[in-house]
Amino acid sequence: MNKNKRTLLATGLASLALIAGATLMPSAQAAQTVRVGIMSGEDEDVWRVVAANAAQHGIEVKVSTFSDYTQPNEALTEHDLDANAFQHKPYLDAQVAARHYAIVPVGFTYVQPIGLYSRKHSSVAALPTGATIGVPNDPSNEGRALLLLQSQGLITLRSDVGLLPTVRDIASNPKQLKIKELDAGIVGRAIGDLDAAVVNTDWAIKAGIRIPQERIAQEKVDGSPYRNFIAVNEKDANAPWVRTLVASYQQPNVAAKIRAVYHGATLPAWNGAPQQ
Numbered sequence: 001m002n003k004n005k006r007t008l009l010a011t012g013l014a015s016l017a018l019i020a021g022a023t024l025m026p027s028a029q030a031a032q033t034v035r036v037g038i039m040s041g042e043d044e045d046v047w048r049v050v051a052a053n054a055a056q057h058g059i060e061v062k063v064s065t066f067s068d069y070t071q072p073n074e075a076l077t078e079h080d081l082d083a084n085a086f087q088h089k090p091y092l093d094a095q096v097a098a099r100h101y102a103i104v105p106v107g108f109t110y111v112q113p114i115g116l117y118s119r120k121h122s123s124v125a126a127l128p129t130g131a132t133i134g135v136p137n138d139p140s141n142e143g144r145a146l147l148l149l150q151s152q153g154l155i156t157l158r159s160d161v162g163l164l165p166t167v168r169d170i171a172s173n174p175k176q177l178k179i180k181e182l183d184a185g186i187v188g189r190a191i192g193d194l195d196a197a198v199v200n201t202d203w204a205i206k207a208g209i210r211i212p213q214e215r216i217a218q219e220k221v222d223g224s225p226y227r228n229f230i231a232v233n234e235k236d237a238n239a240p241w242v243r244t245l246v247a248s249y250q251q252p253n254v255a256a257k258i259r260a261v262y263h264g265a266t267l268p269a270w271n272g273a274p275q276q
Contacts, residue, residue, distance in 0.1 A: 032241055033060045036230075037072035037084035040065035041206055042261040047085075049257045054248035059241060061248075068185055069138060076233060077101050083236075083245060085109055088226040090163045091140040098139075104237050105229040107246030108270040110258050112201035112228070114144050116152070116217040117188070117209050120195055124152045124217050127195055129175050134197035136184035139164050144226065145198035146170070148219045149177075163225060201265050211265045227269040 051061035135145035188207030
């Protein structure tokens with residue numbers, strides 16, 4: 001990543017640290033419309049609460065829903081959106097490196113621990129030699145999946161891979177697992193044809209996977225680099241409406257809705273460590 005990109009992301013993180021924990025301030029201005037892109041599903045219920053909070057402070061939130069991870073950042077860059085809320089930092093880093101987006105994080109939302117699920121085997125230890133394991137195929141989530149498999153002793157990755165390993169970085173595979181790379185939205189739906197699958201929480205719910213009954217492993221939550229956030233174009237990072245939008249999200253009623261709609265599988269994460 002070049003110097004300009006490092007500077008851009010550093011600016012975004014500084015903005016995030018400044019805005020995180022912001023309090024709502026009354027607004028004397030006329031209502032301002034803010035267009036926010038999110039993933040379809042449970043998040044729509046969460047954002048209804050956010051929108052109600054924002055409306056009390058002069059912001060009309062208009063939500064657009066998307067069905068895959070690649071669309072919201074493109075829409076934000078094209079100014080079809082003012083903000084989006086669906087991604088974590090490793091994903092944004094990969095998108096910035098690949099597509100040169102000028103997008104920055106401005107406030108944490110929640111964390112969704114990624115899990116290893118199976119309908120054929122009751123534990124990690126029960127996975128047979130030669131088992132087929134599905135993983136998401138986008139760079140950040142594939143890396144996240146492989147790190148989870150490593151944490152369970154199923155594979156060993158090269159020591160210098162950071163957060164974005166690929167299957168080419170597998171140094172040892174004692175059970176001779178077959179890693180099958182699939183779209184993040186498909187891997188959960190394919191679980192019946194696999195021995196196990198690493199699936200993002202939102203896609204697991206959409207695929208009808210039973211959480212936690214079919215989960216045989218989960219990544220650690222404490223210190224997770226995978227906290228999701230609200231993101232905006234870099235030029236908007238210090239706009240007054242951004243502070244109001246973030247503060248409208250980071251409220252107790254939103255935290256309660258997150259826990260309710262995700263059945264405890266997703267945790268509010270805007271005050272340091274995820275809130276258990």
